Amino acid sequence: MVTTSSPPRLAIAVMGAGAVGCFHGGMLARAGHSVTLIGRPTHVDAIRTHGLRMQTQWFDEAVALRVSTDASAVAGADVVLFAVKSPDTESAGAAMGPHLAPDALVLCLQNGVDNAERLRSVLPDHAVAAAVVYVATEMAGPGHLRHHGRGELLIEPSPHSTQIAQALAEAGVPTEVSGNVRGALWAKLILNCAYNALSALARLPYGELVQRPGVVDVMRDVVAECKAVAQAEGVTLPPDVDATVRRIPETMPTQFSSTAQDLMRGKPTEIDHLNGHVMQRGEALGVPTPANRVLWTMVKLAEHAFADSRPAEQQPRR
Numbered sequence: 001m002v003t004t005s006s007p008p009r010l011a012i013a014v015m016g017a018g019a020v021g022c023f024h025g026g027m028l029a030r031a032g033h034s035v036t037l038i039g040r041p042t043h044v045d046a047i048r049t050h051g052l053r054m055q056t057q058w059f060d061e062a063v064a065l066r067v068s069t070d071a072s073a074v075a076g077a078d079v080v081l082f083a084v085k086s087p088d089t090e091s092a093g094a095a096m097g098p099h100l101a102p103d104a105l106v107l108c109l110q111n112g113v114d115n116a117e118r119l120r121s122v123l124p125d126h127a128v129a130a131a132v133v134y135v136a137t138e139m140a141g142p143g144h145l146r147h148h149g150r151g152e153l154l155i156e157p158s159p160h161s162t163q164i165a166q167a168l169a170e171a172g173v174p175t176e177v178s179g180n181v182r183g184a185l186w187a188k189l190i191l192n193c194a195y196n197a198l199s200a201l202a203r204l205p206y207g208e209l210v211q212r213p214g215v216v217d218v219m220r221d222v223v224a225e226c227k228a229v230a231q232a233e234g235v236t237l238p239p240d241v242d243a244t245v246r247r248i249p250e251t252m253p254t255q256f257s258s259t260a261q262d263l264m265r266g267k268p269t270e271i272d273h274l275n276g277h278v279m280q281r282g283e284a285l286g287v288p289t290p291a292n293r294v295l296w297t298m299v300k301l302a303e304h305a306f307a308d309s310r311p312a313e314q315q316p317r318r
């Protein structure tokens with residue numbers, strides 16, 4: 001069944017029709033907003049023909065929305081949900097820049113702590129707000145979104161943040177505007193630094209990973225380094241970071257990290273923006289980060305090993 005939308009209220013474009021962009025864009029489309037997904041031809045063709053299949057924890061239906069493979073489709077949007085992987089931030093931002101309405105808000109739905117800043121450097125005349133994304137989603141196939149849980153957002157204040165937060169909340173995505181998105185992004189980064197590389201290198205889900213000898217000790221060292229760098233950066237971390245890190249294997253025992261998923265698909269990972277970012281900021285601030293450095297190096301080696309074992313035409317960008 002293809003769901004028909006009620007009259008549009010906000011014009012939304014989604015730059016990066018992948019797991020996160022399709023989830024949040026799809027939820028807004030179901031609520032009657034005018035949503036255009038911008039993505040790769042495989043997803044765009046499937047969604048144009050069958051609608052976006054949203055297989056969520058709450059419903060399974062096909063949602064009708066506009067699609068394009070061209071960044072110029074951001075034209076006329078009140079809000080752009082920016083949901084490409086971290087290595088694509090500058091290129092995707094630069095591609096849509098000339099077409100953005102002057103007062104459009106670009107909301108960065110990405111992991112890592114510096115995407116909004118890097119996006120601002122290519123969109124100096126536009127409002128860009130960072131968001132912390134708490135969701136577990138994947139693209140199960142062309143135009144097919146599978147949602148494993150959650151979906152809430154924490155977004156930075158901006159002239160349009162309250163309006164988009166209200167629209168998202170009404171669409172079923174609990175959203176708060178927060179004065180400490182930076183601290184929350186760092187808390188998520190610490191989680192990613194502790195789990196992503198180890199899950200990827202061991203090819204293990206979190207429940208099994210933490211049972212293996214030495215893993216919890218390495219995670220403790222990684223987290224301590226990240227906290228020291230955050231402190232030297234002047235970041236106010238939420239008080240419950242250690243408890244949040246400890247809870248992951250209980251709440252997501254069967255989950256493989258996104259870094260593991262990228263490696264298994266032969267795609268470049270976001271590791272430069274996770275352990276790599278902590279390592280770089282540590283160097284700049286005089287904080288040693290040996291455990292993060294080892295994990296970053298191992299994942300970079302694994303990226304190359306995967307790429308080198310594939311035929312030239314299938315090799316990922318790096």
Ligand SMILES: NC(=O)C1=CN([C@@H]2O[C@H](COP(=O)(O)OP(=O)(O)OC[C@H]3O[C@@H](n4cnc5c(N)ncnc54)[C@H](OP(=O)(O)O)[C@@H]3O)[C@@H](O)[C@H]2O)C=CC1
Pocket residue numbers: 015016017018019020021038039040069071083084085086088091092095109110111112133134135136137138139258270
């Ligand atoms: N998935 C999840 O559950 C969560 C993800 N996140 C974060 O959200 C961000 C997005 O992740 P996710 O949705 O999983 O990633 P995906 O890879 O599923 O989605 C990004 C999509 O954007 C496409 N894309 C990249 N550049 C362009 C472009 N210029 N024009 C059109 N399409 C483009 C990519 O294509 P291609 O692959 O061909 O480059 C890909 O299909 C990341 O920072 C991630 O860490 C945060 C919380 C949870």
Ligand SMILES: CC(C)(CO)C(=O)C(=O)O
Pocket residue numbers: 111191192195196252255256257258259
């Ligand atoms: C929270 C976590 C670690 C869940 O898998 C994640 O964000 C990721 O895999 O990138």
